[in-house]
Amino acid sequence: MSDQAGKLTDSAPGGILKLAVVGKGGAGKTVLCTLLARRFAAGGSRVLALDLDTSPGLAISLGIDPSDSPLPEEAIEENKKSAYGWALRSGLDARVVVARYGVPTDEGIIFLGLGNTSTVSNPTKRYIEAIRKVAQDFNEPGWVMVGDLSAGPTTPFEAYERFASFTLVAVEAAPASILAGQRIRSILSHNHSEHAVVVTKSRGPADSERVEREVGEVIGSVPHDADLRASELSGRLSDPRPDGAVAGAVDDLVEKICSISNFGEVVR
């Protein structure tokens, strides 16, 4: 992909582009996050990939062993005022957290995820406030942040996407996914969060038209790709073929996002 990828030149120094991805479970949020993160990294941006999902999908798709990547317990502390009674340890700055606990991928993406000790006594949700705080406070110029949110309307309901300047709603052209997209859009509108729909696993123009008609403005459509799907059997999401439909769709989507967000400039 890197050969074909355009270069991002940061024409808006001082800015960070923060994206959140939401949608029904299985709609393809994590795949979309992974494709975007890699595309921005290939274009020259520094990328922080944040997994705010309590399931460890993003680490796996980026090619990181989820057991190597949790935010450790030492990074959080009890805090009665926090939503789940836990928060980022006081004195820890977002930049320090990223530098200290972020896990780099081969492409140079920095990954940060929730702690993976998901048990009744130490549930993953304890880490949510800490990651949210990092998402809010990390504002390094020239970086792109891609945040993968938990399935369904729960996270928008709790306004997790507020860290982002732009939220992508991943919708597959199937009734359950469309219903979720409608519910999520209504909450995002209420939150005044700028957002648009991305059609996932599209099997043709009819899918995009259906989602646009039933959910709302579509700014991108990522086709179903059997090879990418197959790569998910065992771990790291494979890179799409450079001249293939998925890579082209991601290029177009990145271009649109940059244009909407006034971030950088894609030079083909």
Added chain:
Amino acid sequence: MKIAITGKGGVGKTMVAGILARTIARTGRDVIAVDADPNPNLGIALGLGVEETAKLEAIANRVMADAAHSHSHSHDQPHEHKKPDELVQDMAVTAPDGVRLVQTGTIERPAEGCLCCGSHATTRIIFNELESQSRVIVADLEAGINDLIWAYPKPGDVLLVVTEPYIKSIEVARRALIVAEELSLEEVYVVGNRLESPEDTDRLRELLPEALLLEVPNDEAIRQADRKGMSPLDTVPDSPGVLAVQEIAAHILERIPALG
């Protein structure tokens, strides 16, 4: 009997729940299907149709509206004014084969109440306090395992952990099994869904070695039903995927003979 269904988002929990609930109901048992997903769509899988499903009112929303009206809402006792059985009696919608469907909490109107005493607490109360001696409760939980911890099933309950042969969903299943062990659950099954090859089954056995695995083959007809917003029981009742879930229902009923 109570059956909770968990797993990663998109692995087919709701499809399994829908076929399971209706299959059990066809044996003459009283079945309550509990849609515990704040993005509810169990109604679609049960064959109620997309429009009917979208129109359903959730228990938490009603309770919170009542509470707001009477100013009696508190975080400690979110539902003190009504018993779960009364709520189900009042609010359940009858789906095909006589399954009664309730939703614990939807998120349609933002910023009303909080989830801790809305959908999540309602799930715990409905799942644990609903009378289940003479009937079968089938609860379709929210994606991921936080909702499993919220539902807090007890050792006598059945837990189905649904997974695809893909690594991300297997990882969620692995975590769900850890929680199941912590909760001392005894009847725990992994439902391997959309299996395409013997290698898929092998991968599940290798990565979840302790699990009791029940297999459901990949079934394009079920995907088609899903895209049409219909129950595969109504569109393709003899397809391999449907038959496999029906076998799971028979297996569970056999394992737990208390209902006779």
